[in-house]
Amino acid sequence: MASLGLSEREQAGCRDLLEFLETEELMALTDTITNRLVHPESRREAIHAILVYSQNVEELLKRRKVYREIIFKYLAAQGIPMPPSSEKHLLIDRVKQYWSGQLTTHASESGDRKPHTQSHGEREKSLQDDIHDLGEEFCQWFFELLNSQHPLGVKSEERWGPEHFWEDAKMKFCYNTLEKNMEEYVGSEMVSLRLLSLVKEEYLLFNPNLHANGLKCAMSRHGLVLVAVAGTVHRDNTCLGIFEQIFGLINCPLRENTWKIKVVNLKIVGQNALEPGMQIEKPSIRYEPNQLQELYDGKELTVFEPQKF
Structure with a gap:
């Protein structure tokens, strides 16, 4: 028909x-x-x-x-x-x-009459590069805005608030200094306030490593963009330790060029809790993009335990 x-x-x-x-x-x-x-x-x-x-x-x-x-x-x-x-x-x-x-297309320009000339691997690499660029741009925006909330930070013209998160956003916060602790928050207001308090009340500053293995990104089958970033945590002139943060981003249908945060997983490890031989200069993400995809490809969006450093 x-x-x-x-x-x-x-x-x-x-x-x-x-x-x-x-x-x-x-x-x-x-x-x-x-x-x-x-x-x-x-x-x-x-x-x-x-x-x-x-x-x-x-x-x-x-x-x-x-x-x-x-x-x-x-x-x-x-x-x-x-x-x-x-x-x-x-x-x-x-x-x-x-x-x-x-x-x-690039294929036509090269003289090949077939429209699908890219191999599967090449197509995957092109998509992965675009997602990585999005992740890098997001991290630059997020940490600049978050750090600007520090009492001594350079103030940003943009407001920090729950509008950057989905209403049902979830956050898991693990920190290991002298002992391991874990907190969980649900809702855009609670997630936003807890992240804000780390900078505004606990005087922390986050320095993400957006190079080499410090940033890895992927997209799930359902369009969730996963951004995993590692870096160092500072207070005044002292480096307190390292952090690993994984974001789950979903595009806002009302403003399609705006990505809002659905999931946050944050892990902070103090220097006194670092494993022997751990290099603090270049913290890195050990997850590979395909592992990030697997973690979020279930029917339900779940919060998972960040990988051990």
């Missing part, structure tokens, strides 16, 4: 893009588009129904269940890099250009 409004090339592109959705999400999208008149029994049937009942590409891609992150991942897989902060409508425009043949 032919599609009501999609060309053959658009249908092929939509099939590839929809494969990035989970089966549960595909079924929900089918219900929305067909007004629950079609009951597919497989992913293939769901995708077919979506293509048949979609009037045009823009209508389909603007659906809420076709997340911005899905379109971003699809473009990255085709070897078409976009800034990670790109708004959804810009990603849709780029997809439409690609499917209409107006977009010249």
Whole structure:
């Protein structure tokens, strides 16, 4: 059965893009588009129904269940890099250009007639580079803003507050000085206030290591951007120890170029609790990006124990 409004090339592109959705999400999208008149029994049937009942590409891609992150991942897989902060409508425009043949990819410029010339490894590297750039930009913003709350810090024009966190944000804070301690907080207000108190009341300053192995980033299947960063903790002119912090970021649908914090895992280890031979000059993250993905790829977003230094 032919599609009501999609060309053959658009249908092929939509099939590839929809494969990035989970089966549960595909079924929900089918219900929305067909007004629950079609009951597919497989992913293939769901995708077919979506293509048949979609009037045009823009209508389909603007659906809420076709997340911005899905379109971003699809473009990255085709070897078409976009800034990670790109708004959804810009990603849709780029997809439409690609499917209409107006977009010249790097592959076309090199003389290869096949549109998919990047190997799987190359596509993964391109996507990973974009996510890493986002993570680095986020860390620069976050720690500059947090440190500016120190009584003697350089004040920032931007306000620190719960608006930078999702309402159901979670934080796990582990610190090991003379003994191990653990605190947990739930809610944007509580998470925001606890982080603020570390700087404003306990006079701590965070110096992240954004080079080498000090920063590692990944994206989960559901579009959660994971940023793991290590660094040193200071008070006045004294280095107190090292920290490891892992953020889970989700793009705000109301302001699509804004990433808000869903999860925070912070671990601080004082110098007197460091393992023998531990170098404090260049604290590093021991998680690999694929390990970060595995930790957050479950159906439920969980808070996990930061890896031991």
